[in-house]
Amino acid sequence: MSTPKIVILGAGYGGLLTALGLQKKLNYNEAEVTLVNKHTYHYLTTWLHEPAAGTSSADHARVELDRIVDMQKIKFVKGAVQSIQSTEQTVTLENGDVLSYDYLVIALGSESETFGIEGLKEYAFGIRSINSVRQIREHIEYMFAKYKTEPHRTDYLTFVVGGAGFTGIEFCGELTDRVPELCKEFDVDPELVKIYSVEAAPTALPGFDPELVEYAMNVLTRKGVEFRISTPVKQCTPDGVVLATGEEIKSKTVIWTGGVRGNSIVEKSGFEVMRGRVKVDEYMRAPGHDNVFVVGDCALVFNPEGRPYPPTAQISIQEGENTAQNLVALIRNAPLTPFVPALQGTLASLGKGEGMGVVFGGKKVFGTSAALMKKASDLRYLYKIGGVGLALSKVKL
Amino acid sequence: MSTPKIVILGAGYGGLLTALGLQKKLNYNEAEVTLVNKHTYHYLTTWLHEPAAGTSSADHARVELDRIVDMQKIKFVKGAVQSIQSTEQTVTLENGDVLSYDYLVIALGSESETFGIEGLKEYAFGIRSINSVRQIREHIEYMFAKYKTEPHRTDYLTFVVGGAGFTGIEFCGELTDRVPELCKEFDVDPELVKIYSVEAAPTALPGFDPELVEYAMNVLTRKGVEFRISTPVKQCTPDGVVLATGEEIKSKTVIWTGGVRGNSIVEKSGFEVMRGRVKVDEYMRAPGHDNVFVVGDCALVFNPEGRPYPPTAQISIQEGENTAQNLVALIRNAPLTPFVPALQGTLASLGKGEGMGVVFGGKKVFGTSAALMKKASDLRYLYKIGGVGLALSKVKL
Structure with missing residues (x-):
């Protein structure tokens, strides 16, 4: 029996955390993991309002992938995805290259939703x-x-x-x-x-x-x-x-900034979508495709009240972690774990030293404390993906 | 007898050096000096290629006028000149204000010469x-x-x-x-x-x-x-x-960067010009106007071989100094001094640490030494207009 091939499309929050999870959990030769991404770096989408305004540099909001991904364990392909052929279990890149997979993770992120507004x-x-x-x-x-x-x-x-x-x-x-x-x-x-x-x-x-x-x-x-x-x-x-x-x-x-929809490649590749997003099963899989996981902004997950969770980094990260765990389970013929998000609150910054939000337990926070908590949560994410060194390298004092 | 009014139009190299010369030489109440300039700052035209490329900041190439001009001695008017009425001895600004003068110094700089090239x-x-x-x-x-x-x-x-x-x-x-x-x-x-x-x-x-x-x-x-x-x-x-x-x-x-001509205001105000420049007399005065000096890029001065000197900062500076001296002489009924430029060589920079040129005596210099000599000459100018403090404040180490 040959080594199963896992292909991850996209190194945003969802795709990166899937890759990092596999890198950590898989034993040598258990699977061949390929990570495909347009750029050689991962960027922190939730930080982009800063470099957009010019209050911090764009470099601050990105991390070169080879700094956090073990390129010995994960094969990295720099390229843009053009289409997915789920019947053939292949992915075609814009440069014409074709990758075949046994398991696929679609983490292609979002597109701007313009609601048909002219211009x-x-x-x-x-x-x-x-x-x-x-x-x-x-x-x-x-x-x-x-x-x-x-x-x-x-x-x-x-x-x-x-x-x-x-x-x-x-x-x-x-x-x-x-x-x-x-x-x-x-x-x-x-x-x-x-x-x-x-x-x-x-x-x-x-x-x-x-x-x-x-x-x-x-x-x-x-x-x-x-x-x-x-x-x-x-x-x-x-x-x-x-x-x-x-x-x-x-x-x-x-x-x-009026909203996002899932990457149009997903719909064009024949997956059933609502506003570009795939209504996944409890394990984050595309309906009818037991070997295709969809995470992040391309996935639609409903809360117990039947409303979709918003497309946030927090949920994408957890989806990636859950998917890594389930891919390992599939390879080892172990039972899958349903995805249940652990909501940790939401914090918005309002410029330097200003913010507001709700933290775990529903407590509202305002002003400098909210801004600080937001920074702490950003640091926790950097620590999670790249350890103390990465976190410290991005601290602005 | 009333105090004579001197109006200087422009605070570039020629106008600024005229003003600084008067500030130094004139006694209290000997004349009322007004300096008119579009901006509250003087800028170093010969440095502008750096901020244009982005290798230094634009602030580096300018000096606020109140840092170098004694605003108690020289009246400063921020405004753009619209026209000069030499018969009435008045200057009209774009905001409609009218200034009258007994002596005028035209130091309005240059305009781009496009040689009629379309677009x-x-x-x-x-x-x-x-x-x-x-x-x-x-x-x-x-x-x-x-x-x-x-x-x-x-x-x-x-x-x-x-x-x-x-x-x-x-x-x-x-x-x-x-x-x-x-x-x-x-x-x-x-x-x-x-x-x-x-x-x-x-x-x-x-x-x-x-x-x-x-x-x-x-x-x-x-x-x-x-x-x-x-x-x-x-x-x-x-x-x-x-x-x-x-x-x-x-x-x-x-x-x-194909060339410059004198400011078109001069021609529009009825002065006789060649490519916007007034062919001045040996004291830098407009022909037929004994109370109107023209310095810098608006003036045309011929060398002993009958060729015009190029419009350089070096010559403008010397013209301003000469004009200040002659204005004081006119007020004191002393004899005028003809303008004779003292050419000190020419140095061009070719980027960081690179340059070339000729120095006093015709010696050619290249590379780092030329670049250093150029920096030294820039510092000398800053020292001349603003003393040690200004020169030091602009040194890049």
């Missing part, structure tokens, strides 16, 4: 990857520089953040920290800079406790954000956005 | 001011960031420097230093980055000794610059440049 795909930025946030940061700086050579163009100094969910709110927190620095660097009057947070839902941070929402909005309003709540974006153009209210905001920088 | 004004950048070089730096960074999200667009990584005179060559030197840093920051393969230096004249650095020209071209070629000499630019478009040879270079970044 968003063409003209809005997304906080989506190391490359995209470097572009956002450079674009913002470029706008300040351009304004100084065309001082009638105040639209260069207007920033529209579409979506007041987690990412949108955290990005606003960073951007309000960054603006005074940019104004100083480029000799721009801070009064001229406008930041709008636009949200279609009747509240910012839908799903959050109203007291937390109010706190976040107060902090950000004080820092200069203007909110447009219950206000869908109707259209995005090269000159800004048109809101459903008819209001037009002239801006050269629209950043869309 | 240059619209699509090319110029290394012209703090604001313009910050824009160039941000634009270059933005191109690297954009390339990473549109990796087929190698034109984002192609940079065309029009004009291989002093500024063009020095900028190429800095840019070749900066590119490896940018490649590292944005994960870009350095092989993909192209820098072209395009010059219409039959040689780079026209007017320089051929041995120096060859040295500079060798250094820059080794650092990755491709030269197109004897090759006029025919047209600049949003997509790049078309050369007279028919060659088309696709690029989103064309930086034009």
Whole structure:
């Protein structure tokens, strides 16, 4: 009997934790594990609002994979996935290479959900990857520089953040920290800079406790954000956005954070999806495919009340760990363990030294303590994937 | 008899040195001196190739005027000059304010000379001011960031420097230093980055000794610059440049350093000019205007062989000093001193630790010693305008 082949597609939270779990649990020659990823690095999606605003460097939010993955145990393939042929048990990469598998882990992450809003795909930025946030940061700086050579163009100094969910709110927190620095660097009057947070839902941070929402909005309003709540974006153009209210905001920088859907490769490969996500079984497997696990933003998991869990890093990490455990079980013919998330609370940052959230047990936290807890949770993750050395190397003092 | 009013237009090399000379030489109430400038700072035009490439910050190349000018002795007006009415002895600013003068010093600097080349004004950048070089730096960074999200667009990584005179060559030197840093920051393969230096004249650095020209071209070629000499630019478009040879270079970044002419305000105000420059008398006065001095890039001064001196900082500085001396003489009814430049050599930088030039006596210098001499000469200038404190504050170690 030949060594079973496990192929993991994607080295985000879900894929990386699957790989690290297998690296730890598998014995020599029990399986041949291949990790496929577009980049040679893993990035911390939940940190990307910082480098996007320019309050920290993009390098800070990524870790080279060879620093955390044992490349002797896990075969790494740098490449972008083009399609999955589940009948043939193969994966085709964009460069034409074909990988065959016995077990597959789909951890391909998400795509921006634009809800059919005209112009968003063409003209809005997304906080989506190391490359995209470097572009956002450079674009913002470029706008300040351009304004100084065309001082009638105040639209260069207007920033529209579409979506007041987690990412949108955290990005606003960073951007309000960054603006005074940019104004100083480029000799721009801070009064001229406008930041709008636009949200279609009747509240910012839908799903959050109203007291937390109010706190976040107060902090950000004080820092200069203007909110447009219950206000869908109707259209995005090269000159800004048109809101459903008819209001037009002239801006050269629209950043869309209005939601995500699963990677379209999954649907194109014939898996049944809802908004790009596969409704997995209790072991995180695609229905009808006992050898295909789906984790992270491509997976749809329901809570006991029948509502889907939000696509968070926290859940993706746990899904990856659970999947690693179940892959080992399958190889050893042992029983599988159902996936049950252990929710540890949610913390949002609102810029330097500011945050809010709920911690384990439902306790609400605010301000500096929330910001510190968030940093502690980030450090715990780095420790988990790369040990003390990695955690310490990323601490900003 | 009322106190005579001296108005100085512009705080570049010529205007600033006039103001500083007057500040030093004039007794209390001998004259009322007003210095008009667009910005609250003086900038070192000859340093601008560094912040344009991003190898030093724009702040490094400027000095707040209140740090060097005694605002008790010199009245400072922040404003842009719109026109000069020499008959009425008044100056009108863009905000509508009118200043009257008994003596005027025109030190309004230069404008880019585009020689009628189509599209240059619209699509090319110029290394012209703090604001313009910050824009160039941000634009270059933005191109690297954009390339990473549109990796087929190698034109984002192609940079065309029009004009291989002093500024063009020095900028190429800095840019070749900066590119490896940018490649590292944005994960870009350095092989993909192209820098072209395009010059219409039959040689780079026209007017320089051929041995120096060859040295500079060798250094820059080794650092990755491709030269197109004897090759006029025919047209600049949003997509790049078309050369007279028919060659088309696709690029989103064309930086034009092909020459300067005097500020057009001078001609519009009725002074007789050649390429925007006033052919001044031996005391730097506009013909027919005994109370109007013209210094710096707006003035045309001929050498004993009948050829115009190039528009350099060195000569502007000396013109300002001479003019301050002559203004004091006019006020005191003393004889005027003709302007005779003391040429101290010319040094060009070719990036970090590299340079070449001729020093006093005609001796040629190369490499690190030339680069050091250039830094020494920059420090001498800072010492001249702001003393030891200013000079030390700008030293990069």
